[in-house]
Amino acid sequence: MDFSIPPRVEPIVRRVRAFVDEALIPLEPRFLNGSFRSLLPVLAELRAQVKAAGLWAPHLPQAYGGLGLSLTEFAHVSEELGRSPLGHYVFNCQAPDVGNMELLMHYGTEAQKRTYLEPLARGEIRSCFAMTEPEYPGSNPVLMGTTAVKDGDDYVLNGHKWFATGADGAHFAIVMAVTNPEAEDRHRRASQIIVPCDTPGFTLVRNISIMGEPGSDHASHGEIRLENCRVPQENRLGAEGEGFRLAQIRLGPGRIHHCMRWIGICERAFDLMCTRAASRKMSSSAWLADQQAVQHWIAESRAAIDGARLLVLHAAWKMEQEGAYAARVEISTIKFVVANVLQQVLDRAIQVHGALGMTDDTPLAYWYRHERAGRIYDGPDEVHKWVVARHVLGKYRDAGAA
Structure with a gap:
């Protein structure tokens, strides 16, 4: 490889x-x-x-x-x-x-591609994805209160969503809603439905403040209410009841995207940290870069970033070679590893910058506020660690049973 x-x-x-x-x-x-x-x-x-x-x-x-x-x-x-x-x-x-x-x-469908995908690809519109709900744990998305009930040729949606990134200014939302509440398989109860954001009953309640910053437009996370929101059934993505399967398909590459973006943030934070250490004097003869603690932070950060990058590239390679399901353990691994490397590198970079690191004169504080969520969204660290541990221990349990 x-x-x-x-x-x-x-x-x-x-x-x-x-x-x-x-x-x-x-x-x-x-x-x-x-x-x-x-x-x-x-x-x-x-x-x-x-x-x-x-x-x-x-x-x-x-x-x-x-x-x-x-x-x-x-x-x-x-x-x-x-x-x-x-x-x-x-x-x-x-x-x-x-x-x-x-x-x-x-x-x-071809109609959905013409109406939504093509202008999205051209950058003429934006979109959002509405799955998480404030009343239910995001780590267990089969627990969902938003419903889409058939009425003639339409779905009527009612529910409450939040942390829909970029809902402010979005042209449409892809909404996860329960369409088959009686399905025996709880993973077959929800569907994904395209809802134009100007549909009556679709309300952006607010941009949620993130550690004191509400954000705007694309750089925001919205709370949404759906109240008797009516859209045609032809707005459904895929077959009815396939919402969770599509969400998992969407999240596999999405975790690769997030992790490589995080590594880019790590590299920028690392560069800022090293530049600050090499240019800041502690006394007339000593530089910040001469301090052993700072040197250790730099060495540990360099090793962690390089290791994280290789893990992500391997997960991406395996997904391309064998598919998202075969790479699910590798995807869970990079999700919690890279999110934690990012938090460590940002924390060290802020520490090296001193009081300057707490300000918005550098992007460090912005990333520290917003990327802390990396350990939560797309599945919290604890869930991904459970996936990896269960996979590893399965081999030992199988051997013990034999």
């Missing part, structure tokens, strides 16, 4: 890195000290530049205007984009749109 950057992707990675350095990082102070919405005109111009440069939507097939990169190829690009909180949006491969595009590509 060779996890070096493939030759055909090397020039793409170099161009992406240059764009992030030259066009996006200089914009970060405006983003960190303002709002995402205030930057939309500037970001629209940058998105046009990315399109003109042939770097648009690297995850999408060329038929939809993308670069057609494989999962492992896109992983390298995603890492570069992760170095700025603006990266994935400007290249139109941001969550949750990237997962929704994949769902629509593989399971959407």
